[in-house]
Amino acid sequence: MPANAMSSPAPAVHYLSRCTVKPPPLPPKRCHLTPWDLAMFSLHYIQKGLLFANLPPSLSTDQIIDRLKSSLSTTLLHFYPLTGRFVTEEAHDENQKVIGIFWWIDCNGEGAEFIHAIADKVTVSDVLSPSDDVPSFIQSFFPLDGAINHDGHTQPLLAVQLTELADGIFIGCSFNHAVGDGTSYWNFFNAWAQIARTKGVAPLSRPPVHDRWFIDGYDTAPIKLPFTHPHDFIERFSPPPFREKIFHFSARSIAQLKARANQECGTNSVSSFQALTAVVWRSITRTRNLPADQKTSCRLAAENRSRLNPPLSPAYFGNSVYPIAATTTVGELLNHGLGWAAWLLNRTVADHNDSTIRGRLMAWMARPMVYRQSGFDRFSVLMGSSPRFDMYGCDFGWGKAVAARSGSASKFDGKVTSYPGWEGGGSMDLEICLVPKSMSMLETDDEFRSAVCPPLEMEVLLHGTSWYS
Template sequence: MESPRVEMISNSFVKPKFISKEAKKPVYLSPWDLAMMSTHYIQKGLLYALPKNQDFSITAFLDDLKDSLSATLTHFHPLAARLSTVKQQNPPSFSVFIDPNNSPGARFIHSSVNLTVADILTPTDVPLVVQSFFDHHKAISHEGHELSLLSVQVTELVDGIFIGCSVNHMVADGSSFWHFFNSWSEVFRSNTISRPPVIKRWVPPGSDPIITLPFTREDQFIERPSPSCLRVRNFHFSSDSLVKLKAKANSECNTTKISTLQSLTALVWRCMTRARRLLPDQETSCRMAADNRKRLSPPLPETYFGTSLHSVKATATTGQLLDQSVGWAAWRLHQAVVNHDDKVIREFVNSWLKRPFVYTMSRYFDASCVHIGGSPRFDMYGNKFRLGKGLAVLSGYANKFDGKVTVYPGREGGGSIDLEICMLSKNMEAFESDMEFMSVVNEEDNKLRIF
């Protein structure tokens, strides 16, 4: 039986409430931003229960959301702009920047669907209809020349509300995405913003802030991934379960340095590799998204608004990974993270400036790789919008592929973690039956789901 369709009720655009002199200037992009040209928009949002207060008015609520969004965009003004390209003839190349001119602003959509909160949270797999809770379906960042760089979609359910944001990945990474979302929630609550963003992009000292790219045709840097037969599941890990896993990993390596996330990532890497039935001598890798802000010297401010990501990688043969302990795998990941320092970051950026490239699925990801994104440190459940604590964080179609794992904080806090795991259907059944993995998962919490 097919799910009901999500119906659009209204569609409008929201501009910053005030436009400063700085907001009228173009924003030139960093190497980290430009490398994201072929990636999907970031799509994340929160599901809420419908307030039981009989005085609740969806019309008034939407008006308040728009008004607070307009005030928030005063500070996060790049999200109200569009991308623009200037082409050079000799040599053939072009530069892309954020252009505040001739833009209608950020998009705001009101929609509805005849489904309940239970319809979304009860199934084992994340329902496909959730993809329709986000705008810019399948859009890649380069399309920000025509599409809004931010689109908010508020979807009414029978007994709930979903607030979903689609943000261009050339404009923001996960840290910046949640910085914006947190700030919007703060403005909605108190009409103040405690952590204004730093908009100016970082390039190495002495580099030209206007970076030119040596491409002449879109097919040299654009790829539209189309994953097939993917299943998407969320798994919950309690703080107690994770404390035990971390202690086990550290004990096996006679250390105390391995983190909770490194321990959990090592477990996923091992069990996902086992489920894929790779040959013993086949190489497998695990990539973790690393924030460069604190690793640079001097560091960038935490409020740096843009993309500042790098992927750190650990590799092993399948035989090594499965014959050794989870601690052995966690230590390799720990070393990869520790070794990602200022020197490595600057070497990467300088190398990129000499030979610019754009991340594409076919060139930078393979069928034996596990890729970890997101962070349990992002404040997701603090965004209440007078609706109470969110019931779940959910994502759209964007940036999903076989082996993609997204990390969320657990709803109850206290160090708990949720993982959104994407795998080919043929491998997910073996993965979700893996005894090593399921011994750490809090299965009852997965079945009952707090709502």
């Protein structure tokens, strides 16, 4: 049973074909992994995708698939680590006892998987379901469901599925999170769309940077991990049933939250995202009816590239992200106002700087570890993804997507995934996962409801005219 079993039963998705897409021949390369990459090995693949409607009637499905495959092959030439597989090497002592392992990517051009599926009973409107929970059938639009990053030893590091709907298509990707983070994922997706749209004529607007970044004092040799067997770190986490719903926030609503938060704490440095996150943290915590002395955290996926000195390129292809946490007690969080919580988040973000990042890397090198999803604090909230990712800029040549959606990967009670709003201008969408009781209470929470806006009307999405200011 899927984790978000509260949704309606899944319509049938029929798999018509699958093949391997390879880049043009390349010399074999070995890609070493950084601490940021290695820490991801027990987590899920990234699963994100885009929904397209109103495709040109002159464009057949076969033509779409041919273009996607050929452009994917060219794109993989630039993003060659995605064509490889992970390799494990054992380290032995003088008695040939295993004392550790090394991981690296064999960029051997083995290729990515491409799947063609059809769900002809599903419409674009069914996928959007603007007033309902996210339909559980969307999980079947993503390949490698349930895969963790370590599975990239035998599974492709990238798998793509095109699903035909009754009146549109959905392109879902499963992307190994030990190869790259959300920034890397959307850089790849946009590059693929650009190559498909221009037929590869124009140079990439943001070619990937593949030189792996290592902390000063360490070379690029493989890092020995203190494990002797995958059982030492692998976990296949299954959360209890939860509800999953998308909430829309207009640019105007978010601007009002930002102004209120800054006014309450006497500053102008609280960002739009910090103000919205503070509302979400407070509202979700309120639904849980926890004791006042219970500690609670709001964890943010913080980008490291721009915070390093000197900064990493925005096109750096790999992982460069850390979870950072603002922590307080339930009583403190709820007894103070929005501005207090937003300022706590603001200070947490401000403290995540070059010195902090390097300190965390040094600590990891002294004691390597792999993240476990079961270790997430059930009294807290985790904000993933980013409204800054250019999801709606992925134009394959048939227009702007009408929605972005995600698969079942890395979801649990308290997980919030952020997206840019379809209409732009600073609007945002939040995909929130909560146990059923908490979700029902969130839907009626006064502070949360006052910030949420009606979802965009279907006509707006399909015909491209926004009525939001």
